[in-house]
Amino acid sequence: MASLYTNIDSNKRKTWVLMSGFFIAIILIGYVFSIALNNSGILYFAVIFSIVSSFISYWYSDKIVLAMSSAQPVDPDSNRELYRLVENLCITAGLPVPKIYVIDDSSPNAFATGRDPKHAAIALTSGILAKLNKTELEGVIAHELSHVGNRDILISTLVTVMVGVVVLLADWFWRWSFFGGFGNRDDKDVDSRIAAILTILAVILAILAPLFAYLMQFAISRKREFLADADGALLTRYPEGLIGALEKISSDQKPLETANRATAHLYIASPFKDDTGEPKKISFWRKLFLTHPPIEERIAALRGMKI
DSSP: OOOOTTTTTHHHHHHHHHHHHHHHHHHHHHHHHHHTOOOOOHHHHOOOOOOOHHHHHHHHHHHHHHHTTEEEOTTTSSSHHHHHHHHHHHHHHHHOOOEEEEEOOOOOOEEESSSSSSGOOEEEEHHHEEEEEHHHHHHHHHHHHHHHTTHHHHHHHHHHHHHHHHHHHHHHHHHHTTTTOOOOTTTSOOHHHHHHHHHHHHHHHHHHHHHHHHHHHHEEEHHHHHHHHHHHHHHOOOOHHHEEEEHHHHHOOOOOOOOOOTGGGBBBOOSSSSSSSSSSOHHHHTTTTOSSSOHHHHHHHHHTTOO
């Protein structure tokens, strides 16, 4: 039977694969753009920027996300019931107690962040604390702790950085080319036919690379949500708690005011109501661009679990 730690080793391997693939992709994209625009500085800047971005995201992503979400730390003495609920689940999961934050927003939602279990934090909106009963809130917290235990939050952070760098490179390419970037080049350095091919390839990359980067981010996010649902249900031994929470979250029509596209994939359910997955048929193509699986699919998977 699966456990909370089923995916830790897999996620560690995926982290290194993502990091390696990321740097290789940035080098290749930077190289193609530098040849097409006849400016070797683009390649050096792309590599340096990706390294700096990865370093900052690894060490400071939790603080950045919490600040962007206007999350405030919870004093254990001021909300003893919430602290004990998190503490008891952490004891069951064998995890250190994360820092707990509350977002002053009536829309019910929650997310986890941090680079590892020792530096993790979970944030819950005031709306989710007010609208969910104890078993439902326990299901939500167990879901977020599953992200922490499985190192999902590190993968999510790295993928977000990758997407951002790829999109920035594509944007710089278009801006540079618009201002006459396709200048004369020294044919002694690069054969004119090869340069022409690389220029065409650069245009194709500038168009498709951001799209594929976003699709990868969305696909990884959706898969991690299914796994966190399953692991959270195993942790509480009561899938109905998380099912009830997902039903209440999806039926609430108030969007989360502090959410944005950069952090949307971190939440337990999409903070944007057009992505929450109302009980209606969603086309295959629309699913590709959702940050979360449709709520009804997640509920069906939870109800199909045998615990």
